Amino acid sequence: MIHFVLIVNRRCQTRFSRYYNDNEITKQKSGFELEIARKTVIRKPGQCLFFKHGKYTIVYRIYASLYFVVGCDEQENEFGILESIQAWVEAMDCYFEKVTELDLVFNLEKVHMIMDEIVLKGSLAETNQERVLAPIYALTDA
Amino acid sequence: MNSLNDISQQILARLPLFRLKDLIKAVRACKTAAEERAVVQKESAKLRTAIKEENSDARHTTVAKLLYIYMLGYPAHFGQMECLKLAASPKFVDKRLGYLGIMLLIDEKTEVLTLVTNSLKNDLNHHNMYIVGLALCTLGNISSSEMARDLCSEVEKLLGSSNTYIRKKAALAALRIIRRVPELHENFISKSKALLNDRSHGVLVTGVTLITEMCQQHPENVQLFRKAVPLLVRHLKNLVSAGFSPEHDVTGVTDPFLQVKILRLMRILAKNDQEASDAMNDILAQVATNTESTKNVGNSILYETVLTIMEIQSEAGLRVLAVNILGKFLSNRDNNIRYVALETLNKTVGMETQAVQRHRNIILDCLRDGDISIRRRALELSFALINEGNVRVLTRELLAFLEVADSEFKQSMTYKISLAAERFAPNKRWHIDTMLRMLKLAGNFVREEVLAGFIRLVAQSSELHQYTVQKLYASLKRDISQEGLVLASVWVIGEYGDVLTTSGSFEDENVTMEANETSVVGLLESILMGPYVNQLTREYVMTALIKLSSRLNEASVQAKIKDILQRHTTSMEVEIQQRAVEYMNMFSFDDIRPAVLERMPVPETRTIIQTNNNGPDSPALERSSNRPGPSDQDLLLDLMGVGTASGGGSNDVMEASPQVQKATIPQKSQNSDLLADLFGTSGSSEQSTSSPAPAAASGGSALLDLLGDIAGEKSTPAASTPPPYATGLDTLASLGQSLPNSRSPELSGAGLQANNSLPPVSNGHQAYSKNGLTISFVPSRDRNNGSIINIQVHFQNNGSQGTISGLQFQAAVPKSQKLQMAAASNSTVDPNSTEKQLMRIHNPQQTAVKLRLRISYILSSTGQRVDDLAEFGPFPEGAF
Numbered sequence A: 001m002i003h004f005v006l007i008v009n010r011r012c013q014t015r016f017s018r019y020y021n022d023n024e025i026t027k028q029k030s031g032f033e034l035e036i037a038r039k040t041v042i043r044k045p046g047q048c049l050f051f052k053h054g055k056y057t058i059v060y061r062i063y064a065s066l067y068f069v070v071g072c073d074e075q076e077n078e079f080g081i082l083e084s085i086q087a088w089v090e091a092m093d094c095y096f097e098k099v100t101e102l103d104l105v106f107n108l109e110k111v112h113m114i115m116d117e118i119v120l121k122g123s124l125a126e127t128n129q130e131r132v133l134a135p136i137y138a139l140t141d142a
Numbered sequence B: 001m002n003s004l005n006d007i008s009q010q011i012l013a014r015l016p017l018f019r020l021k022d023l024i025k026a027v028r029a030c031k032t033a034a035e036e037r038a039v040v041q042k043e044s045a046k047l048r049t050a051i052k053e054e055n056s057d058a059r060h061t062t063v064a065k066l067l068y069i070y071m072l073g074y075p076a077h078f079g080q081m082e083c084l085k086l087a088a089s090p091k092f093v094d095k096r097l098g099y100l101g102i103m104l105l106i107d108e109k110t111e112v113l114t115l116v117t118n119s120l121k122n123d124l125n126h127h128n129m130y131i132v133g134l135a136l137c138t139l140g141n142i143s144s145s146e147m148a149r150d151l152c153s154e155v156e157k158l159l160g161s162s163n164t165y166i167r168k169k170a171a172l173a174a175l176r177i178i179r180r181v182p183e184l185h186e187n188f189i190s191k192s193k194a195l196l197n198d199r200s201h202g203v204l205v206t207g208v209t210l211i212t213e214m215c216q217q218h219p220e221n222v223q224l225f226r227k228a229v230p231l232l233v234r235h236l237k238n239l240v241s242a243g244f245s246p247e248h249d250v251t252g253v254t255d256p257f258l259q260v261k262i263l264r265l266m267r268i269l270a271k272n273d274q275e276a277s278d279a280m281n282d283i284l285a286q287v288a289t290n291t292e293s294t295k296n297v298g299n300s301i302l303y304e305t306v307l308t309i310m311e312i313q314s315e316a317g318l319r320v321l322a323v324n325i326l327g328k329f330l331s332n333r334d335n336n337i338r339y340v341a342l343e344t345l346n347k348t349v350g351m352e353t354q355a356v357q358r359h360r361n362i363i364l365d366c367l368r369d370g371d372i373s374i375r376r377r378a379l380e381l382s383f384a385l386i387n388e389g390n391v392r393v394l395t396r397e398l399l400a401f402l403e404v405a406d407s408e409f410k411q412s413m414t415y416k417i418s419l420a421a422e423r424f425a426p427n428k429r430w431h432i433d434t435m436l437r438m439l440k441l442a443g444n445f446v447r448e449e450v451l452a453g454f455i456r457l458v459a460q461s462s463e464l465h466q467y468t469v470q471k472l473y474a475s476l477k478r479d480i481s482q483e484g485l486v487l488a489s490v491w492v493i494g495e496y497g498d499v500l501t502t503s504g505s506f507e508d509e510n511v512t513m514e515a516n517e518t519s520v521v522g523l524l525e526s527i528l529m530g531p532y533v534n535q536l537t538r539e540y541v542m543t544a545l546i547k548l549s550s551r552l553n554e555a556s557v558q559a560k561i562k563d564i565l566q567r568h569t570t571s572m573e574v575e576i577q578q579r580a581v582e583y584m585n586m587f588s589f590d591d592i593r594p595a596v597l598e599r600m601p602v603p604e605t606r607t608i609i610q611t612n613n614n615g616p617d618s619p620a621l622e623r624s625s626n627r628p629g630p631s632d633q634d635l636l637l638d639l640m641g642v643g644t645a646s647g648g649g650s651n652d653v654m655e656a657s658p659q660v661q662k663a664t665i666p667q668k669s670q671n672s673d674l675l676a677d678l679f680g681t682s683g684s685s686e687q688s689t690s691s692p693a694p695a696a697a698s699g700g701s702a703l704l705d706l707l708g709d710i711a712g713e714k715s716t717p718a719a720s721t722p723p724p725y726a727t728g729l730d731t732l733a734s735l736g737q738s739l740p741n742s743r744s745p746e747l748s749g750a751g752l753q754a755n756n757s758l759p760p761v762s763n764g765h766q767a768y769s770k771n772g773l774t775i776s777f778v779p780s781r782d783r784n785n786g787s788i789i790n791i792q793v794h795f796q797n798n799g800s801q802g803t804i805s806g807l808q809f810q811a812a813v814p815k816s817q818k819l820q821m822a823a824a825s826n827s828t829v830d831p832n833s834t835e836k837q838l839m840r841i842h843n844p845q846q847t848a849v850k851l852r853l854r855i856s857y858i859l860s861s862t863g864q865r866v867d868d869l870a871e872f873g874p875f876p877e878g879a880f
Helices: A029-041 A078-096 A101-106 A108-118 A129-141 B002-014 B020-029 B033-053 B059-072 B077-087 B092-105 B113-124 B129-142 B145-159 B164-180 B182-195 B201-217 B220-226 B229-241 B256-270 B274-290 B296-311 B316-330 B335-348 B353-357 B360-366 B372-385 B391-404 B407-424 B428-445 B448-460 B462-478 B483-502 B517-529 B535-551 B555-568 B574-586 B617-626 B628-639 B653-675 B694-706 B727-738 B743-750
Strands: A002-009 A014-019 A050-053 A056-063 A066-072 B505-508 B511-514 B765-770 B773-781 B788-797 B804-812 B818-821 B833-842 B851-859 B865-872
Touching: A002 A029, A014 A029, A014 A101, A014 A108, A014 B059, A029 A050, A029 A056, A029 A066, A050 B335, A056 A078, A066 A078, A078 A108, A078 A129, A078 B256, A078 B296, A078 B335, A101 A108, A101 B020, A108 A129, A108 B059, A108 B092, A129 B092, A129 B129, B020 B033, B020 B059, B033 B059, B033 B077, B059 B077, B059 B092, B077 B092, B077 B113, B092 B129, B113 B129, B113 B145, B129 B145, B129 B164, B145 B164, B145 B182, B164 B182, B164 B201, B182 B201, B182 B220, B201 B220, B201 B256, B220 B256, B229 B256, B229 B274, B256 B274, B256 B296, B274 B296, B274 B316, B296 B316, B296 B335, B316 B335, B316 B353, B316 B360, B335 B360, B335 B372, B353 B372, B360 B372, B360 B391, B372 B391, B372 B407, B391 B407, B391 B428, B407 B428, B407 B448, B428 B448, B428 B462, B428 B483, B448 B462, B448 B483, B462 B483, B462 B505, B462 B511, B462 B517, B483 B517, B483 B535, B517 B535, B517 B555, B535 B555, B535 B574, B555 B574, B765 B851, B765 B865, B773 B804, B773 B851, B788 B804, B804 B818, B804 B833
Parallel strands: none
Antiparallel strands: A002 A014, A002 A066, A050 A056, A056 A066, B505 B511, B765 B773, B773 B788, B788 B833, B804 B851, B818 B833, B851 B865
16 A cells, blocks of 8 residues: 655655555654655665665655655555556656646646546556546546 | 836735745745745735635635645645535536645544535535546545445445446545445445456456455455456456557556556465465466566566465465576666565575575675665575575675675674574584684674674584684784674683693694793783773683683793783772782682682583574573572582682673583582482583693692582593583582482492491402502492492401591593492591492493592591502403
């Protein structure tokens, strides 16, 4: 099960965050996010894309200047998560037409909605790009 | 131009921030955190007023800004009601944002959640599928238990809906419900079975996830779903062998997500079930071989397959295939894959050791990888792989790695290396060499019990004493910075210093050196003066010095030792001062000093740790389990007026406790021997080994004198090989033996001849006759045990030299036999009387019984003590 998803930039600023674990961490949210961001940003290029942080396994992937960080539990297949991240980025890319960090900043709620279509409460829902984006397009059409 | 820009900027800055975009731009324009906080606070205030105004048009923007502020980290709970109102709006856009706000801002603990329930209920029945989906999504994300119960039936209904989009979302909403309220899972069982037959991959994925969760929560469901295994196998087959499907393709692999989910479900269903596992064997093999592993996608599927194969009851060929896949992973250049492979191998090495051994070389290569997490896992795996066959090779590699390892590894590595060496050492010399090398490389990180184990090992391998002490001396000469090495070497040099100095020149790493007494003491002194010394080291050196004082003979050396000890009698550390003073005092007891400083007894073999858990508990447990032992022994020793352990209050674990334990363990066995069978493999076997000097024997006898004239048994001074036992302890052992006086009448009654008459006993064998004292033996075979020979010793005094008093009789038997002596009836033999003593010889190998005797007595006529040696034996055939 996925516990949380974060997008952070190189300066450890959170651009997007979503938690799926009944808000255990909301109190120290910013501190927690900063900690994870620091740990992720500091990793060198040759190192593994997964590591352990407390009881979470952190899987991350770098796209341009953004780090897509997913925290899941130990049972998850790490490679599968990597693939989901890829699917998510592709969906956003398609919707925003060449997504950049600024797109994330100015259209945060859309990013949330796309995320909602792909992952529902920690489990993967849909990975087909068309189907993911259909409701979002319906939003703007309606 | 510039002034126009400035003016327009100023005007813009003063304008209210209408749209979300403006707010975002304003926040981004802030240079410092304080500025940002100011902007946000101003905006928050405006938002609050907007909420109060209840303007439905502006609601959308208000909530959008609110969410933005929330994401930045500022409190936004005042907007929760706004989100609710927005969610109730008929417009889809508003609804969407409202529900998003609800999902982000409201959690289970707020009471507002109950209001959401109503809104959700309405929307779950909406005709627009997206709105239904939205409601399900919200439900899935934040529902509480009450909400779950309320809306459970709705979700159930939607699970059977004809719309795939809705079905998909409903499955995950159901997942959330059963996580919250596990009892409701029964409602969904039938519907979820139907989901498995769905054609849409999205539904399949969510359905499989739902079933997986149900099986994990309630193992009894596994039975129900096992029937679905063939169905799952068919699905997987379709996925693997289907052609290119543009809808689900991810870089060449058809819907890897679904494949992975199915594999995971299969893993859960087939665990512990042979039938299901058999059904899967084919498809697992097919997936494993057909999936290409060049891309990450393929690797994810292969990884999941390997995990599944390992957990179910797969056939052997399949397991080997799995391990081979992992091996292939290991040689992949991508770090991620190697990490995952090492992790999995760690979990499975217990089951498939043979197959894993084949990849040993690659694993050893991973030890040198750049990534520390890979190194760590490779290390764990290497330790798990050690067995008798490869112990030499692996330990060599591991020691090479120890050299370059990070300090965090060093401690656990030394511990594990010593464990492995202990379990699998092919011979003692290799073992000692390995431990030596380890101490040289990482002496500072060695744990106490490892050090103790090493000392035990050295003490036990008597043939290697010379080799060991030479090697340790040489390495110490080169490097005194490693504390563990220093401690071990100092102890060994202290014990076997005489061996070192008399061994002549030896070679170590192509440097010939010779250790003479001055250099040895000089080395110890240099350690004391060196920069690495701490209290523990000083304590060890003190003790080693005093031991050496009795082992080394040169006067200059003795003076040096005294000098060093004298210097420390004024030390600031109480322990050091106490030791120094006590040791200095010992110099005034020259007659018993050598006895006290005898060689330590060989500690009995004890593994460093019993089980795998090498926490601090087990060593403590081990030591404490030995504690109850000494308690009654302490009493015994106290009775005899001897203290329990020398060097009482020291925190020197190695010296004190082994001494206590080794002193007491032979004690314990002595007692139990007497209580059970008079003959056991007690520690007091007689060997023709020596005490270092005759002084020792007399020292021993002085102790005996202190405790009363009880005839003990002693090993006679013979060759100069170092004895493993302290004669002092032998004394105690023999005292322990003769202590239960209740036994001796029984013993003496065993084969005692009633008559004390003067004429020599008819079937006695005369062993010694001098100065009026005649000693003769009357042997007989024990009735119960054929290899035991009872010998009655008769001391006859024919009175020519008057009364014979202070009689001490000691005997030694060959190595293959054991001797036990009982108390003599009297140590004074009056003229014309006979005293008796019983000896028992245990002769399992039926070798010839020979005795070497040492007799000491005082003649009343001359008043002088006579010491005599005699040999007797063998007993002629048929004597017993």
